[in-house]
Amino acid sequence: MFSDLSAQKEGSSLLCRPASEDQGPVFERMSLAYSPCSEHYRVGERSFSRQYAHIYAARLMQMRPLLTERAQQKWGSDVLIRKLCDLQTGEQCCIVGTLFKRMELQPSILREISEEHNLMPQPARVKYISESDELILEDELQRIKLDGKIDRDKCVTGSVIAVYGAERNDGKFTVEDFCTADLPLQSARPALSSDRFVLLASGLGLGSIHADSMLGLQLLVDMVTGQLGDQGEQSGAATISRVLLAGNLLSQNTQDKDATSKPKYLTKKTQAGSVEAIRLLDELLLQLVASVPVDVMPGQYDPTNYTIPQQPLHRCMFPLSAVYPTLKLASNPYQANIDGVRFLGTSGQNVCDIQRYSSMDSHLEILEETLRLRHLAPTAPDTLGCYPFYQKDPFILEECPHVYFSGNAPTFESKLIKGANGQEVLLVTIPDFSSTQTACLVNLRTLECEPVSFSAFSADDDEESEMNISH
Structure with a gap:
Protein backbone atom coordinates (compact mmCIF):
# COMPACT_ATOMS: atom_id res chain seq x y z
CA MET A 1 0.00 0.00 0.00
CA PHE A 2 1.26 3.46 0.89
CA SER A 3 4.42 2.04 2.44
CA ASP A 4 5.24 0.33 -0.86
CA LEU A 5 4.82 3.55 -2.79
CA SER A 6 7.11 5.44 -0.46
CA ALA A 7 9.87 2.82 -0.53
CA GLN A 8 13.26 4.26 -1.29
CA LYS A 9 14.44 4.05 -4.85
CA GLU A 10 18.06 3.72 -5.97
CA GLY A 11 19.81 7.06 -5.71
CA SER A 12 16.98 8.72 -3.83
CA SER A 13 18.33 8.42 -0.29
CA LEU A 14 18.91 11.56 1.73
CA LEU A 15 22.46 10.31 2.30
CA CYS A 16 23.24 10.17 -1.43
CA ARG A 17 24.85 12.95 -3.40
CA PRO A 18 22.24 14.99 -5.32
CA ALA A 19 22.02 13.99 -8.96
CA SER A 20 22.14 17.62 -10.09
CA GLU A 21 22.00 21.13 -8.74
CA ASP A 22 18.37 21.64 -9.71
CA GLN A 23 15.49 21.58 -7.26
CA GLY A 24 14.57 17.98 -8.03
CA PRO A 25 11.34 16.39 -9.24
CA VAL A 26 7.97 17.96 -8.47
CA PHE A 27 5.19 15.56 -7.52
CA GLU A 28 1.70 16.62 -8.50
CA ARG A 29 -0.95 15.76 -5.96
CA MET A 30 -3.93 13.84 -7.34
CA SER A 31 -7.23 15.70 -7.33
CA LEU A 32 -10.42 13.76 -6.63
CA ALA A 33 -14.05 14.39 -7.43
CA TYR A 34 -15.80 15.44 -4.23
CA SER A 35 -19.46 15.96 -3.43
CA PRO A 36 -20.75 16.50 0.14
CA CYS A 37 -23.88 14.57 1.14
CA SER A 38 -24.49 15.90 4.65
CA GLU A 39 -27.36 18.28 3.89
CA HIS A 40 -29.88 16.33 5.96
CA TYR A 41 -27.62 16.75 9.02
CA ARG A 42 -27.89 20.54 8.78
CA VAL A 43 -30.36 22.03 11.26
CA GLY A 44 -32.02 25.21 10.00
CA GLU A 45 -34.46 26.96 12.28
CA ARG A 46 -33.89 25.42 15.70
CA SER A 47 -36.84 24.73 17.98
CA PHE A 48 -36.58 22.77 21.22
CA SER A 49 -40.25 23.18 22.13
CA ARG A 50 -41.24 19.79 20.67
CA GLN A 51 -41.37 16.52 22.56
CA TYR A 52 -38.70 13.88 21.90
CA ALA A 53 -41.38 11.20 21.47
CA HIS A 54 -41.82 12.40 17.89
CA ILE A 55 -38.37 11.16 16.85
CA TYR A 56 -39.14 7.65 18.15
CA ALA A 57 -42.46 7.63 16.30
CA ALA A 58 -40.79 8.81 13.08
CA ARG A 59 -38.01 6.21 13.50
CA LEU A 60 -40.49 3.34 13.89
CA MET A 61 -42.63 4.54 11.01
CA GLN A 62 -39.63 4.77 8.67
CA MET A 63 -38.14 1.42 9.66
CA ARG A 64 -41.26 -0.73 9.98
CA PRO A 65 -41.45 -1.49 6.20
CA LEU A 66 -37.74 -2.42 6.21
CA LEU A 67 -38.12 -4.76 9.20
CA THR A 68 -41.30 -6.28 7.77
CA GLU A 69 -39.46 -7.16 4.56
CA ARG A 70 -36.49 -8.60 6.47
CA ALA A 71 -38.79 -10.68 8.68
CA GLN A 72 -40.52 -12.17 5.65
CA GLN A 73 -37.15 -13.00 4.11
CA LYS A 74 -35.95 -14.72 7.29
CA TRP A 75 -39.07 -16.50 8.56
CA GLY A 76 -41.07 -16.91 5.34
CA SER A 77 -43.50 -14.74 3.43
CA ASP A 78 -46.45 -16.22 5.33
CA VAL A 79 -45.18 -15.20 8.78
CA LEU A 80 -47.80 -13.46 10.93
CA ILE A 81 -46.82 -9.84 11.63
CA ARG A 82 -48.84 -8.44 14.52
CA LYS A 83 -49.07 -5.19 16.40
CA LEU A 84 -48.97 -5.39 20.19
CA CYS A 85 -52.67 -4.59 20.49
CA ASP A 86 -53.51 -7.64 18.31
CA LEU A 87 -51.42 -10.22 20.21
CA GLN A 88 -53.06 -13.48 21.20
CA THR A 89 -51.63 -15.69 23.93
CA GLY A 90 -49.66 -18.63 22.53
CA GLU A 91 -49.83 -17.51 18.88
CA GLN A 92 -46.52 -17.68 16.99
CA CYS A 93 -46.02 -14.31 15.31
CA CYS A 94 -43.60 -11.47 14.56
CA ILE A 95 -43.61 -8.01 16.14
CA VAL A 96 -41.77 -4.93 14.90
CA GLY A 97 -41.02 -2.36 17.57
CA THR A 98 -38.52 -0.15 19.37
CA LEU A 99 -36.41 -1.57 22.20
CA PHE A 100 -36.36 0.08 25.59
CA LYS A 101 -33.91 -1.20 28.21
CA ARG A 102 -34.89 -0.43 31.78
CA MET A 103 -31.60 -0.02 33.64
CA GLU A 104 -31.30 0.36 37.37
CA LEU A 105 -27.82 1.92 37.14
CA GLN A 106 -28.65 4.44 34.43
CA PRO A 107 -27.97 8.00 35.69
CA SER A 108 -31.15 9.88 36.50
CA ILE A 109 -31.43 13.51 37.54
CA LEU A 110 -34.72 12.70 39.27
CA ARG A 111 -32.99 10.08 41.40
CA GLU A 112 -30.19 12.48 42.27
CA ILE A 113 -32.48 15.21 43.55
CA SER A 114 -34.95 12.91 45.30
CA GLU A 115 -35.06 13.17 49.08
CA GLU A 116 -33.77 9.69 49.78
CA HIS A 117 -30.73 10.05 47.49
CA ASN A 118 -29.68 13.69 47.77
CA LEU A 119 -26.94 12.83 50.28
CA MET A 120 -25.71 9.76 48.38
CA PRO A 121 -24.02 10.77 45.13
CA GLN A 122 -23.99 8.10 42.42
CA PRO A 123 -20.53 6.55 41.90
CA ALA A 124 -18.84 7.05 38.57
CA ARG A 125 -19.20 3.95 36.41
CA VAL A 126 -17.66 2.77 33.16
CA LYS A 127 -20.75 0.69 32.28
CA TYR A 128 -24.34 0.89 33.49
CA ILE A 129 -25.53 -2.65 32.72
CA SER A 130 -26.58 -5.00 35.53
CA GLU A 131 -28.37 -8.32 36.08
CA SER A 132 -31.62 -6.52 36.93
CA ASP A 133 -31.98 -4.90 33.49
CA GLU A 134 -35.19 -5.56 31.57
CA LEU A 135 -35.86 -5.49 27.82
CA ILE A 136 -39.14 -3.99 26.67
CA LEU A 137 -40.49 -3.75 23.11
CA GLU A 138 -42.91 -0.95 22.31
CA ASP A 139 -44.84 0.34 19.33
CA GLU A 140 -47.19 3.31 18.90
CA LEU A 141 -49.76 2.05 21.42
CA GLN A 142 -48.38 -0.55 23.82
CA ARG A 143 -45.30 -2.20 25.26
CA ILE A 144 -44.40 -5.73 26.33
CA LYS A 145 -41.52 -7.31 28.25
CA LEU A 146 -39.18 -9.58 26.29
CA ASP A 147 -37.65 -12.83 27.40
CA GLY A 148 -35.94 -15.72 25.66
CA LYS A 149 -33.26 -15.92 22.98
CA ILE A 150 -32.12 -12.31 22.84
CA ASP A 151 -28.94 -10.89 24.37
CA ARG A 152 -30.24 -8.35 26.87
CA ASP A 153 -26.83 -6.84 27.68
CA LYS A 154 -25.89 -6.31 24.04
CA CYS A 155 -29.11 -4.48 23.15
CA VAL A 156 -29.52 -0.73 23.61
CA THR A 157 -32.52 1.55 23.92
CA GLY A 158 -33.80 2.97 20.64
CA SER A 159 -32.99 0.01 18.39
CA VAL A 160 -35.80 -0.96 16.02
CA ILE A 161 -35.91 -4.74 15.55
CA ALA A 162 -38.30 -7.55 14.60
CA VAL A 163 -38.82 -10.38 17.10
CA TYR A 164 -40.39 -13.78 16.47
CA GLY A 165 -42.04 -15.81 19.21
CA ALA A 166 -45.24 -15.96 21.26
CA GLU A 167 -46.85 -14.26 24.25
CA ARG A 168 -47.02 -16.32 27.43
CA LEU A 199 -5.96 10.28 5.47
CA LEU A 200 -8.20 10.02 8.56
CA ALA A 201 -7.18 11.51 11.90
CA SER A 202 -9.06 12.44 15.06
CA GLY A 203 -8.44 13.66 18.59
CA LEU A 204 -5.68 16.16 17.86
CA GLY A 205 -6.22 17.45 21.41
CA LEU A 206 -4.86 20.97 20.95
CA GLY A 207 -4.66 22.98 24.15
CA SER A 208 -3.64 19.98 26.24
CA ILE A 209 -1.39 20.43 29.26
CA HIS A 210 0.93 17.85 27.68
CA ALA A 211 2.89 19.22 24.72
CA ASP A 212 4.40 15.87 23.71
CA SER A 213 1.81 15.26 21.00
CA MET A 214 2.68 18.47 19.12
CA LEU A 215 5.83 16.95 17.64
CA GLY A 216 3.90 13.97 16.26
CA LEU A 217 1.22 16.30 14.94
CA GLN A 218 3.76 18.47 13.13
CA LEU A 219 5.38 15.34 11.69
CA LEU A 220 1.97 14.31 10.37
CA VAL A 221 1.46 17.71 8.73
CA ASP A 222 4.97 17.62 7.24
CA MET A 223 4.40 14.14 5.84
CA VAL A 224 1.13 15.11 4.15
CA THR A 225 2.56 18.32 2.71
CA GLY A 226 5.68 16.59 1.37
CA GLN A 227 8.15 18.28 3.71
CA LEU A 228 9.24 14.99 5.25
CA GLY A 229 11.44 12.27 3.83
CA ASP A 230 13.17 11.70 0.51
CA GLN A 231 11.74 11.44 -3.00
CA GLY A 232 10.16 8.07 -2.27
CA GLU A 233 8.28 9.45 0.74
CA GLN A 234 7.29 12.58 -1.17
CA SER A 235 5.92 10.65 -4.13
CA GLY A 236 3.89 8.55 -1.69
CA ALA A 237 2.60 11.67 0.06
CA ALA A 238 1.43 13.04 -3.29
CA THR A 239 -1.08 10.17 -3.48
CA ILE A 240 -2.84 11.47 -0.33
CA SER A 241 -5.64 13.34 -2.04
CA ARG A 242 -7.72 14.40 0.97
CA VAL A 243 -7.43 14.76 4.76
CA LEU A 244 -10.37 14.21 7.11
CA LEU A 245 -10.14 15.38 10.73
CA ALA A 246 -12.82 13.57 12.73
CA GLY A 247 -13.52 15.64 15.82
CA ASN A 248 -11.97 16.53 19.18
CA LEU A 249 -9.60 18.98 17.57
CA LEU A 250 -9.39 20.64 20.97
CA SER A 251 -8.45 18.98 24.24
CA GLN A 252 -10.83 18.39 27.12
CA ASN A 253 -8.59 20.73 29.15
CA THR A 254 -9.94 23.68 27.16
CA GLN A 255 -13.42 23.11 28.66
CA ASP A 256 -13.46 25.60 31.55
CA LYS A 257 -16.60 24.61 33.42
CA ASP A 258 -16.03 27.19 36.18
CA ALA A 259 -16.06 30.14 33.76
CA THR A 260 -19.86 30.35 33.71
CA SER A 261 -20.16 30.35 37.50
CA LYS A 262 -17.38 32.87 38.22
CA PRO A 263 -18.22 36.56 38.75
CA LYS A 264 -17.49 38.71 35.70
CA TYR A 265 -14.89 40.82 37.50
CA LEU A 266 -12.80 37.69 38.09
CA THR A 267 -12.78 36.80 34.38
CA LYS A 268 -12.29 40.29 32.96
CA LYS A 269 -8.63 39.88 32.02
CA THR A 270 -8.63 36.12 31.47
CA GLN A 271 -8.90 34.25 28.21
CA ALA A 272 -10.69 30.99 27.57
CA GLY A 273 -8.35 28.06 26.96
CA SER A 274 -10.08 27.31 23.68
CA VAL A 275 -9.04 30.67 22.15
CA GLU A 276 -5.35 29.82 22.01
CA ALA A 277 -6.11 26.25 20.92
CA ILE A 278 -8.26 27.47 18.01
CA ARG A 279 -5.49 29.86 16.94
CA LEU A 280 -3.04 26.96 16.93
CA LEU A 281 -5.51 24.83 14.97
CA ASP A 282 -5.85 27.60 12.39
CA GLU A 283 -2.08 27.69 11.91
CA LEU A 284 -1.92 23.90 11.45
CA LEU A 285 -4.82 23.95 9.01
CA LEU A 286 -3.09 26.71 7.06
CA GLN A 287 -0.16 24.38 6.39
CA LEU A 288 -2.49 21.60 5.25
CA VAL A 289 -5.03 23.48 3.12
CA ALA A 290 -2.25 25.12 1.11
CA SER A 291 -1.36 21.64 -0.15
CA VAL A 292 -4.39 19.32 0.12
CA PRO A 293 -8.19 19.55 0.61
CA VAL A 294 -9.14 19.15 4.28
CA ASP A 295 -12.52 18.27 5.83
CA VAL A 296 -12.91 19.36 9.46
CA MET A 297 -15.56 17.72 11.66
CA PRO A 298 -16.46 18.97 15.15
CA GLY A 299 -16.33 16.70 18.19
CA GLN A 300 -17.30 16.53 21.83
CA TYR A 301 -14.83 19.17 23.02
CA ASP A 302 -15.00 21.54 20.05
CA PRO A 303 -16.77 24.95 20.04
CA THR A 304 -20.08 24.02 18.45
CA ASN A 305 -23.46 22.73 19.62
CA TYR A 306 -23.50 19.82 22.07
CA THR A 307 -26.42 17.88 20.59
CA ILE A 308 -25.98 15.77 17.47
CA PRO A 309 -25.98 16.41 14.62
CA GLN A 310 -23.20 18.87 15.45
CA GLN A 311 -23.09 21.76 13.03
CA PRO A 312 -19.88 22.79 11.21
CA LEU A 313 -17.43 25.03 13.01
CA HIS A 314 -17.80 28.69 12.08
CA ARG A 315 -15.40 30.01 9.47
CA CYS A 316 -14.70 33.17 11.50
CA MET A 317 -12.64 31.06 13.90
CA PHE A 318 -10.12 30.35 11.12
CA PRO A 319 -9.04 33.72 9.67
CA LEU A 320 -5.87 32.27 8.12
CA SER A 321 -7.08 28.98 6.62
CA ALA A 322 -10.69 29.93 5.80
CA VAL A 323 -9.59 31.97 2.77
CA TYR A 324 -8.56 28.73 1.04
CA PRO A 325 -11.30 26.92 -0.89
CA THR A 326 -9.67 23.61 0.09
CA LEU A 327 -10.95 23.99 3.68
CA LYS A 328 -14.33 22.27 4.09
CA LEU A 329 -16.03 22.66 7.46
CA ALA A 330 -18.32 19.65 7.80
CA SER A 331 -20.98 18.43 10.21
CA ASN A 332 -20.88 15.51 12.61
CA PRO A 333 -22.08 12.98 11.33
CA TYR A 334 -20.18 13.37 8.07
CA GLN A 335 -21.13 11.99 4.68
CA ALA A 336 -19.53 12.58 1.28
CA ASN A 337 -18.66 10.95 -2.02
CA ILE A 338 -14.92 11.03 -2.66
CA ASP A 339 -14.11 9.85 -6.19
CA GLY A 340 -17.22 7.68 -6.14
CA VAL A 341 -16.41 6.14 -2.73
CA ARG A 342 -19.08 6.99 -0.16
CA PHE A 343 -17.71 7.94 3.27
CA LEU A 344 -19.90 8.03 6.37
CA GLY A 345 -18.83 8.48 9.95
CA THR A 346 -18.97 10.30 13.25
CA SER A 347 -16.55 11.73 15.79
CA GLY A 348 -17.31 8.84 18.13
CA GLN A 349 -19.94 10.11 20.59
CA ASN A 350 -22.51 7.56 19.40
CA VAL A 351 -20.08 4.64 19.74
CA CYS A 352 -18.86 5.69 23.21
CA ASP A 353 -22.45 6.05 24.42
CA ILE A 354 -23.40 2.55 23.22
CA GLN A 355 -20.26 1.20 24.89
CA ARG A 356 -21.42 2.57 28.26
CA TYR A 357 -24.93 1.11 28.01
CA SER A 358 -24.16 -2.33 26.56
CA SER A 359 -21.79 -5.24 27.05
CA MET A 360 -19.89 -4.44 23.84
CA ASP A 361 -16.38 -3.11 24.44
CA SER A 362 -14.85 -3.04 20.97
CA HIS A 363 -15.52 0.15 19.00
CA LEU A 364 -15.29 -1.90 15.81
CA GLU A 365 -17.99 -4.30 17.03
CA ILE A 366 -20.27 -1.38 17.95
CA LEU A 367 -19.64 0.19 14.55
CA GLU A 368 -20.75 -3.01 12.82
CA GLU A 369 -23.78 -3.30 15.10
CA THR A 370 -25.03 0.20 14.21
CA LEU A 371 -24.59 -0.66 10.54
CA ARG A 372 -26.65 -3.85 11.00
CA LEU A 373 -29.29 -1.84 12.87
CA ARG A 374 -29.23 0.61 9.95
CA HIS A 375 -29.06 3.49 12.42
CA LEU A 376 -26.16 5.78 13.33
CA ALA A 377 -27.22 6.65 16.87
CA PRO A 378 -29.92 4.40 18.33
CA THR A 379 -29.34 5.68 21.90
CA ALA A 380 -30.23 9.24 20.86
CA PRO A 381 -32.13 10.97 22.39
CA ASP A 382 -32.34 8.68 25.46
CA THR A 383 -28.74 8.91 26.65
CA LEU A 384 -27.10 10.84 23.81
CA GLY A 385 -27.91 14.50 23.26
CA CYS A 386 -29.92 14.95 20.06
CA TYR A 387 -31.95 17.62 18.30
CA PRO A 388 -35.72 16.89 18.57
CA PHE A 389 -36.49 16.02 14.96
CA TYR A 390 -40.19 15.94 14.18
CA GLN A 391 -41.11 14.29 10.88
CA LYS A 392 -38.00 12.29 9.96
CA ASP A 393 -35.07 10.64 11.71
CA PRO A 394 -31.94 11.67 9.75
CA PHE A 395 -29.75 9.03 11.43
CA ILE A 396 -31.41 6.15 9.59
CA LEU A 397 -29.04 4.83 6.90
CA GLU A 398 -30.79 5.08 3.55
CA GLU A 399 -27.74 4.10 1.47
CA CYS A 400 -24.89 1.81 2.42
CA PRO A 401 -21.50 3.55 2.64
CA HIS A 402 -18.26 2.10 1.29
CA VAL A 403 -16.22 3.43 4.23
CA TYR A 404 -17.85 3.70 7.66
CA PHE A 405 -15.67 5.23 10.38
CA SER A 406 -15.73 6.40 13.96
CA GLY A 407 -13.25 8.82 15.53
CA ASN A 408 -11.52 9.10 18.91
CA ALA A 409 -11.22 5.37 19.48
CA PRO A 410 -8.64 3.97 21.95
CA THR A 411 -6.92 1.91 19.21
CA PHE A 412 -6.86 1.55 15.44
CA GLU A 413 -8.97 -1.27 14.02
CA SER A 414 -10.34 -1.99 10.56
CA LYS A 415 -12.50 -4.68 9.05
CA LEU A 416 -14.10 -5.35 5.66
CA ILE A 417 -17.60 -6.76 5.94
CA LYS A 418 -19.93 -7.98 3.21
CA GLY A 419 -23.71 -7.80 3.03
CA ALA A 420 -26.29 -10.19 1.67
CA ASN A 421 -26.73 -8.16 -1.51
CA GLY A 422 -23.05 -7.84 -2.36
CA GLN A 423 -22.32 -4.78 -0.24
CA GLU A 424 -18.71 -4.24 0.81
CA VAL A 425 -18.05 -1.85 3.68
CA LEU A 426 -14.73 -0.94 5.26
CA LEU A 427 -15.15 -0.30 8.99
CA VAL A 428 -12.47 1.92 10.53
CA THR A 429 -11.98 3.10 14.11
CA ILE A 430 -9.70 6.13 14.03
CA PRO A 431 -7.49 6.28 17.14
CA ASP A 432 -7.18 9.36 19.33
CA PHE A 433 -4.08 11.06 17.91
CA SER A 434 -3.04 12.90 21.07
CA SER A 435 -2.61 9.61 22.96
CA THR A 436 -1.64 7.16 20.18
CA GLN A 437 0.18 9.41 17.64
CA THR A 438 -1.56 7.37 14.94
CA ALA A 439 -3.61 8.27 11.88
CA CYS A 440 -5.14 6.05 9.14
CA LEU A 441 -4.74 5.83 5.38
CA VAL A 442 -7.64 4.49 3.31
CA ASN A 443 -6.89 3.29 -0.22
CA LEU A 444 -9.85 4.24 -2.43
CA ARG A 445 -8.90 1.69 -5.10
CA THR A 446 -8.74 -1.41 -2.89
CA LEU A 447 -10.66 -0.33 0.25
CA GLU A 448 -7.69 -1.28 2.40
CA CYS A 449 -6.66 0.67 5.46
CA GLU A 450 -3.41 0.92 7.38
CA PRO A 451 -2.23 3.01 10.34
CA VAL A 452 0.48 5.64 10.14
CA SER A 453 2.25 6.10 13.48
CA PHE A 454 4.48 8.94 14.62
CA SER A 455 6.43 8.20 17.78
CA ALA A 456 9.11 10.37 19.36
CA PHE A 457 11.30 10.13 22.41
CA SER A 458 9.93 11.67 25.60
CA ALA A 459 10.94 12.00 29.23
CA ASP A 460 9.06 8.82 30.12
CA ASP A 461 10.90 6.69 27.57
CA ASP A 462 14.35 5.18 27.77
CA GLU A 463 17.33 7.32 26.85
CA GLU A 464 17.99 5.15 23.81
CA SER A 465 14.50 5.78 22.36
CA GLU A 466 14.47 7.57 19.06
CA MET A 467 12.04 9.11 16.66
CA ASN A 468 10.12 6.67 14.50
CA ILE A 469 7.67 7.03 11.65
CA SER A 470 6.00 3.84 10.48
CA HIS A 471 3.23 2.97 8.08
Missing part, protein backbone atom coordinates in the same frame (compact mmCIF):
# COMPACT_ATOMS: atom_id res chain seq x y z
CA ASN A 169 -49.75 -16.41 30.05
CA ASP A 170 -47.75 -14.13 32.36
CA GLY A 171 -47.85 -11.34 29.76
CA LYS A 172 -44.22 -11.62 28.62
CA PHE A 173 -43.19 -12.28 25.02
CA THR A 174 -40.85 -15.24 24.61
CA VAL A 175 -38.39 -14.49 21.81
CA GLU A 176 -37.34 -17.43 19.66
CA ASP A 177 -35.44 -15.35 17.11
CA PHE A 178 -34.97 -11.75 16.08
CA CYS A 179 -33.57 -9.77 13.16
CA THR A 180 -32.38 -6.26 12.38
CA ALA A 181 -32.83 -4.15 9.25
CA ASP A 182 -29.28 -5.09 8.15
CA LEU A 183 -27.26 -3.24 5.50
CA PRO A 184 -29.11 -1.00 3.02
CA LEU A 185 -28.49 -1.19 -0.72
CA GLN A 186 -25.15 0.12 -1.96
CA SER A 187 -24.22 1.97 -5.13
CA ALA A 188 -21.45 0.47 -7.22
CA ARG A 189 -17.92 1.57 -6.43
CA PRO A 190 -15.99 2.80 -9.50
CA ALA A 191 -12.88 0.94 -10.63
CA LEU A 192 -9.91 3.24 -10.07
CA SER A 193 -6.76 2.86 -12.14
CA SER A 194 -4.27 3.92 -9.44
CA ASP A 195 -3.88 4.09 -5.68
CA ARG A 196 -5.42 7.18 -4.10
CA PHE A 197 -5.50 7.73 -0.38
CA VAL A 198 -7.64 9.60 2.13
